[in-house]
Amino acid sequence: MTDPTIDIRDARVDFPIFDAKSRSLKKAVLGKAGGRIGTESKVPIIEALRDINLSLRKGARVALVGHNGAGKSTLLRLMSGIYEPTRGQAVVQGKVAPVFDLAVGMDPEITGLDNILIRGLFLGMTKKQMESRVDDIAAFTELGDYLDMPLRTYSTGMRVRLALGVVTSIDPEILLLDEGIGAVDAQFLAKARDRLNELVERSGILVFASHSDEFLADLCDTAIWMEHGTIREHGPLREVLHHYKGHDVLAELERR
Template sequence: MVSIDVWNASVDFPIFDAKTRSLKKLVLGKVGGKIGTEGKVPIIEALNDITLSLKEGDRVGLVGHNGAGKSTLLRLLAGIYEPTRGSARIDGKVAPVFDLGVGMDPEISGIENIMIRGLFLGMTRKQMEKRVDDIAEFTELGDYLQMPLRTYSTGMRVRLALGIVTSIDPEILILDEGIGAVDAAFMEKARDRLSDLVRRSGLLVFANHSDEFLAEFCDTAIWMDEGHIKAQGNLREVVTAYKGRDPFENFSQETLRRIGQSPALSTNGGDHA
C-alpha cells in the first residue's frame, strides 16, 4: 500500500554568502517561504510545520501563488528534500516529474534518451525497451529517434519527453506544473495518455495553475501560502477559497459531482495569510 506521511516537517535553506539583497531575493523566489536568521547566517524558511497524510487512491492538486512553497513541498513528498525539523515517511516507488527535459542528453539519440529518462523515472531498461515502439508511434518522430537530441526542435523535444513520461508505471506520481506548458494541439493529443498515466498511478500530487487540469486529474487540494498549508480538502472548495471565486461553476455536472465528493475544506494557520 503506497502512502506519504509527514509530521510537523519544516525545510530550511541556509544562505552562507548572502551579502546582497539580490542573492537572497533570487533564492527566495525559487523556494518560497520567509527569510529568517540563525546566528549570522540568513535562513530561507521554505516550509514550516507541515503535517499531512496521503494514501493510495488520493488525487491531490497543489495550489498557491509563485513562491508559496509548492515546489519545495513536492520535493519533500518525493523524498528529494529531507525535513530540517520533523519527519516524513514515503512508502512506494516515486516518479517525480518536475521538468520534462530533466535527464535528457542532447548529444545522444532519441532512442538512447528514452532509456536514460526511463531509468531516471524509476523504470528498468527492459521495461523501457518494451515501450519504445509505443513512444515512437505517439511522438511521430520517425527516423529522428536515431538522431542526436541537439538536432531536434523545441517542439520535437517536448514530444519525446512527454511520450516517455506518459509511458511509465508510477506508484507515487509527483507532477509539477511544467507538464502543461506544451503546444496546445499536441497536449490535446497527449491528454488521453496523461489521464491513463494518472489512472495507473497509486497516488498523485499535481501542482498546476490550470483549473481544467486540476478538475480532470484531482478531487482534493492543498493550498500553500508562505510555506504553510493554508487549507486542504475538497478541490472545489479549496480552489474557490484560494482564488476568491468559484472557477468550476461552468464545468459539466459530471465533473462537479466527482470533485464534490471529496472531504470538506479544512483551514490551518489563518495567521499566515
C-alpha cells in the first residue's frame, strides 16, 4: 500500500464574482473569502489562495493558523479535492476524511443510531465497518435512549457528542479537520480529546485548522501560518505560534 502524500505546487485558487455592481460589493465578498481582488479582468476575481507550495508525508501533524479569512478553510478544501487549483497542481494520494462541519451528513428526521451509519458512510467508511463500531460510539456519546429518537430532538451539545463519536471512530489515511468542537461540557470534551488523540495516531496525515492553542499543542507538531491567501510561515509548531501570536504560547500552556 502506498503511503499517503499531499503535494501542492505553485497552486492558486480564484473565485470569479459575476455581476458585481459596485466596489462595495467586492469588498463585502472579499471580507468573507479572504485573499484579494484581482483587477486585470472585467469580472472581479477573488484570489483566495496564491503561490501555495506544500509537501506533506505520512506522519505529518500540521496546524493551520491565521485570522478569519486568511485562507485556512480554502486550503483544506484544496487538499480534499473540493476545490481544483486555478493554476498549479494539487496531487493528493490516500483516502481523505474531510471533517469541515460536524453536522454535515446528518439527518434531523432520523434516529441517532441511523445517523451514525449515514455519517460514517459520508466519511468514506463501509456499512459493515460502521455497524461494527455502533456499540463503541453509543457508549462514548452517553446518549442512551436518545439514540433511538430523531436527531431534531437533540440539543446542540448532544448533536456534537454524536458527531464526535462518529468522527473519532473512522480510520482515515489523510484527516482534514476544520474546527467545530466546543458545544459540550468540559468533562466530555476531555474525553473527546482522548479519542481525538487516538484518531490522529491512526491517521497517516493530519491537517487541523483551529483557534484553540491547547488542541493544536495536543495534536500537532508543525504549523502553517496563513495570511491573505498565502503561506507566510511553515515550520515547528512552537516557532510558528510564537511568531503568529507574538509570545511563546506553548510555554504558557506548559506552565498551567
